[in-house]
Amino acid sequence: MNERYTEMAGRLIVALDYPDADQASALLQQLEGIPCYMKVGMQLYYAAGPAFVRDLKTRGYKVFLDLKMHDIPNTVKGGAESITRLGVDMFNVHAAGGKDMMEAALQGVDKALQSDPSLSKPLVIAVTQLTSTGQEMLNREIGIPGTVKDAVIRYAKLTQAAGLDGVVASAQESGDIAAACGSEFVTVTPGIRPAGSDQGDQKRVLTPGNAIRNGSSYIVVGRPITMAEKPREAAEQIIKEMMGA
Numbered sequence: 001m002n003e004r005y006t007e008m009a010g011r012l013i014v015a016l017d018y019p020d021a022d023q024a025s026a027l028l029q030q031l032e033g034i035p036c037y038m039k040v041g042m043q044l045y046y047a048a049g050p051a052f053v054r055d056l057k058t059r060g061y062k063v064f065l066d067l068k069m070h071d072i073p074n075t076v077k078g079g080a081e082s083i084t085r086l087g088v089d090m091f092n093v094h095a096a097g098g099k100d101m102m103e104a105a106l107q108g109v110d111k112a113l114q115s116d117p118s119l120s121k122p123l124v125i126a127v128t129q130l131t132s133t134g135q136e137m138l139n140r141e142i143g144i145p146g147t148v149k150d151a152v153i154r155y156a157k158l159t160q161a162a163g164l165d166g167v168v169a170s171a172q173e174s175g176d177i178a179a180a181c182g183s184e185f186v187t188v189t190p191g192i193r194p195a196g197s198d199q200g201d202q203k204r205v206l207t208p209g210n211a212i213r214n215g216s217s218y219i220v221v222g223r224p225i226t227m228a229e230k231p232r233e234a235a236e237q238i239i240k241e242m243m244g245a
């Protein structure tokens, strides 16, 4: 395993979108030894809960807990405190919850860290516009005027002003986010589709190689790996494409 492989595998976040821990564990077995990040989202967390997250940490994985909190500041603060106690490496809120709510998330993190100094500070990021949102939907259905890019950049700047580490956005916007917020500001980008793969419900997509070229800090990949006939080969192919970017 060379250095570039390890770096790129560490920037691949595999979305464990499964209905139970057994199915998620079966994928882990297939991907064993690949030093990628694992993402636990609503489907798996609501079924398998904190125990599965702790299990992933015990197995040595970096974990992104993708629960996209969006609530009043006091509730988000409490949620962030509990999530930080789980020892995850990254979690998120919705930027649409506003600056006070995002700042409250950071207060929750601090509270947990103060009560248990053995914990590490997780990256706290905010969702800008979901990658399943296209231009038409944004303007006509959701009622937000302007381009998707404008909305994403506005949320990214608000997120940075609140003191968070970065955002979730499409890889199509990574370069513009870096230009607006600096290259240290983390971009976590789902909607990744290797050439020729099914787009599904994703509207703003990019290939793994183009996402890395556009400056994404991390790429999030679910179905192109989990639904592949040979998930390990699919993951290795994605890492290879990232390495070549």
Ligand SMILES: O=c1ccn([C@@H]2O[C@H](COP(=O)(O)O)[C@@H](O)[C@H]2O)c(=O)[nH]1
Pocket (backbone or CB within 6 Å): 015, 017, 041, 127, 129, 130, 131, 132, 168, 169, 190, 191, 192, 200, 202, 220, 221, 222, 223, 224
């Ligand atoms: O804007 C967003 C935010 C989160 N996601 C999550 O990423 C994965 C993508 O899965 P695919 O199967 O590769 O489409 C999934 O867990 C989403 O909940 C996102 O897609 N877009």
